[in-house]
Amino acid sequence: MRRFATFAALVLMVAPGCKKRPSIEECGRMLDRYVDMTAGQDPAFAGLDGDRAADLHAAKRVQKHLEASYTSALVQCESDVSRTEYDCAMAAPTPNDWEACIE
Secondary structure: OHHHHHHHHHHHHHHHHHOOOOOHHHHHHHHHHHHHHHHOOOHHHOOOOHHHHHHHHHHHHHHHHHOHHHHHHHHHHHHHOOHHHHHHHHHOOOHHHHHHHHO
């Protein structure tokens, strides 16, 4: 019985950490990951060499950061996205997989 009580106490101490939502910085990284994954699908990238593609990619990221929808998504992420959803999105190999993690 004592062993169970010790185990239960450990679970109760660790459990709140499992529920911790992503920080605003983590949400930014998660959204940037999606922007990065989808930016390459833009026809503007066709035929660009590495440096020019990297420059366009950086410009697209800056452009997204300036959009009101990006700021709104950051706030929504911080309040609505679970740690499990965040971890899934950060490991997702494709934009569709990323979206499936969040829905």
